[in-house]
Amino acid sequence: MRKSILFLIIISTLFPRQLKAQNDGAAVAAVAGGLLAIGAGIAAVEQMKERAELTATQWVLANEPNMNSFSLKTLAFDGKKLKDISSASVITFKIQEFTPVSDPELDGKKQVLFGFTSQGWINEYGINFDKVKWYLIDSKEWMKMMVAYVKVSSEEKNETSLNETLLKGKLVNKGVKVKGKMAIPFFKLSGDMYVVTDYSSDMKLLYNERSLGIFLKETRDLVQIGRGDIIDIHEYFFQEE
Structure with a gap:
């Protein structure tokens, strides 16, 4: 979705500027060159996503010896607010186990693998x-994590109540909704x-607007x-069919 929006923004700004500045064949050539550059950029991002997915699979193979049949797909390649992709960020992958049969279905345990990146993880040499x-x-x-997150995001502090609401409800921008009604509004x-x-020996959780x-x-990255x-x-985890 982010990539599509970024593509449309580039197109909408590129065409008017080029066509206004030049009225001959050079404008068409400039636009064509811009489109080729955009296409190359998208292809490069797709290549990086494939490399990240391969590295995530290798991490699972090396660190989860009991996971013998699983699917691993990218959930979000840049799961932070849209900023410089080379800065600290997070890649997320959804993993689900299955039973190997002639026509397998993803019906096993679900997990999510976070890949937290540090400044400079992408440079001129690649990833x-x-x-x-x-x-x-x-x-x-x-x-x-969500119970801890909603505790600091709202006035609700009862963990049992939070757990029940989160299981029944849906996280939205302004809080947690149950059956379309706001059950827990965020600050x-x-x-x-x-x-x-x-939250733990590994991390602190922060609530900030949206x-x-x-x-x-360990890395002191936020x-x-x-x-x-x-x-x-x-x-x-909780609502997919």
Whole structure:
């Protein structure tokens, strides 16, 4: 979705400027060259996504010896707010196990693999996967994270109530809805306000307007995951058919 929006923005700005500045064949050539550059950029991103998916698969093979049949697909290649892709970010992959048969179905355990990147993970030489820290979670761990996240995002502090609401409800931009009604509204914070909880030995969770902030203690990187990506992960675990 982000890639499509970015493509449309480039097209909408490129055509008027080129056609207004020049009225001959040179304008057409300039636009054609711009389109070729865009196509090359999209192809490069797709290639990076394929490399990231391969590296994630290799990480699973090396670190999860009991996972013998699984599907791994990219959930979000740049799961933060749209900024410089070379800066600290997170890649997410959805993993689901299955039973190998002639016509297999994805009906096993679901997990999500986070690849937290550090500054400079993409440079002129390509992707440096030494700057990626991997973190694998299942639905139970995700629910624990969401309970902690909603606790700092709202006035609701009862963990039992939060767990029940999150299982029945749906995360949206302004809170948690159950059957279309707002059950837990989030605080209305400005862009420079944060609420923090010390979640684990690996990370702190931060609530900021419309995003989940994850501060990695080892690398001291702060990654802000957009609310849309939080919704996608939550629906993958609890609401997908």
